Amino acid sequence: MEQQATAVPEKKQRILSGIQPSGTPTLGNYIGAMRNWKLLSDEYDCLYMIADLHSITVRQEPAKLRQQSTQLLALLMAIGLDPEKNVLFLQSHVPQHAQLSWVLNCYTYMGEMSRMTQFKDKSAKHSDNINCGLFTYPILMAADILLYQANLVPVGADQTQHLEICRDIATRFNGIYGNVFTVPEGYFPKFGAKVMSLQEPTRKMSKSDPDDCFISMLDNADNIRRKIKRAVTDSDSSIAYDPENKPGVSNLLTIQSALTGESMDAIVASYEGKGYGALKSQLTDVVIDTLAPIQDKFNQYMNDKAYLEQVWRAGAETASRLADRTLSKVMKKVGFVAR
Numbered sequence: 001m002e003q004q005a006t007a008v009p010e011k012k013q014r015i016l017s018g019i020q021p022s023g024t025p026t027l028g029n030y031i032g033a034m035r036n037w038k039l040l041s042d043e044y045d046c047l048y049m050i051a052d053l054h055s056i057t058v059r060q061e062p063a064k065l066r067q068q069s070t071q072l073l074a075l076l077m078a079i080g081l082d083p084e085k086n087v088l089f090l091q092s093h094v095p096q097h098a099q100l101s102w103v104l105n106c107y108t109y110m111g112e113m114s115r116m117t118q119f120k121d122k123s124a125k126h127s128d129n130i131n132c133g134l135f136t137y138p139i140l141m142a143a144d145i146l147l148y149q150a151n152l153v154p155v156g157a158d159q160t161q162h163l164e165i166c167r168d169i170a171t172r173f174n175g176i177y178g179n180v181f182t183v184p185e186g187y188f189p190k191f192g193a194k195v196m197s198l199q200e201p202t203r204k205m206s207k208s209d210p211d212d213c214f215i216s217m218l219d220n221a222d223n224i225r226r227k228i229k230r231a232v233t234d235s236d237s238s239i240a241y242d243p244e245n246k247p248g249v250s251n252l253l254t255i256q257s258a259l260t261g262e263s264m265d266a267i268v269a270s271y272e273g274k275g276y277g278a279l280k281s282q283l284t285d286v287v288i289d290t291l292a293p294i295q296d297k298f299n300q301y302m303n304d305k306a307y308l309e310q311v312w313r314a315g316a317e318t319a320s321r322l323a324d325r326t327l328s329k330v331m332k333k334v335g336f337v338a339r
């Protein structure tokens with residue numbers, strides 16, 4: 001399989017999105033982000049980034065980080081993202097992200113960063129490692145977006161604050177130097193859903209949580225069955241969608257609705273007179289049927305390391321070319337001497 005540098009069509013609106021290789025993607029990452037990327041790729045000019053620079057704000061094991069990054073690239077292709085149509089790349093392969101991030105650091109205020117709720121959440125979760133990267137993470141994210149002059153950024157509810165700060169930084173910079181950056185808008189996917197932890201259904205499902213809290217996109221059928229069987233429900237036995245009072249059951253119903261495309265009402269009606277066992281067993285089949293073909297393709301890509309390398313090299317080349325245009329402009333505007 002031969003992979004050339006990806007050609008980026010000029011006219012379509014541009015979208016940038018990313019995912020951290022901080023673990024194996026979960027069903028939450030798939031439902032909330034990745035599967036929408038596939039739908040967007042027909043309509044938009046899309047860049048999808050493996051956000052490895054972001055992932056080291058939390059301590060990572062080097063060998064695992066490398067493996068997870070490669071797996072993530074294979075998974076992106078396995079869900080149907082064609083590297084000829086989309087720019088798939090690793091963030092650390094494009095040094096312009098770190099360069100622009102430094103410049104933007106100098107146009108962002110401490111007070112703005114201090115208000116970021118994700119910093120508060122993550123520093124509470126990783127209290128032994130409250131590093132500066134965790135604090136300035138939104139500035140790197142702004143650099144990611146602004147480098148590519150992205151028009152749209154798909155965002156979940158948890159990321160709206162970061163998009164806002166990105167818009168503020170871009171507007172501030174443009175106010176000083178003229179129109180350097182496209183000010184991006186949020187893109188709210190039609191089929192978005194927030195998937196919650198199987199063990200603590202009031203918290204979102206996260207790939208870095210303990211294993212029984214999430215279903216990974218690479219879990220085998222036995223693991224999927226076991227995890228869904230053990231998923232927290234409640235002592236009541238009626239199947240109803242009520243996230244406040246029945247968060248566990250509602251989460252299972254949400255997953256089923258997101259994966260089958262059936263309405264919540266139809267799904268709830270199909271369980272009338274049935275118990276949680278029926279819901280869990282039906283959902284297990286749905287999840288296995290969804291993930292099995294993706295896993296088959298994933299294994300094919302993982303068995304072709306040369307092709308994976310070609311894809312990430314071509315992606316880095318295209319991304320670098322686009323990033324350079326913006327970075328050169330920024331350097332000139334700020335007053336750095338051209339080399």
Ligand code: AQP
Nearest residue numbers: 019020022028029032033156194195204205206207208
């Ligand atoms: N549970 C979720 N439900 C819906 N969407 C989700 N996303 C993450 N979890 C859920 C969406 O996935 C995209 C990529 O996320 P990320 O890996 O860049 O960062 P994250 O949101 O911090 O994801 P995790 O799984 O929770 O990672 P860790 O454990 O490393 O912090 C984003 O668009 C996100 O909204």
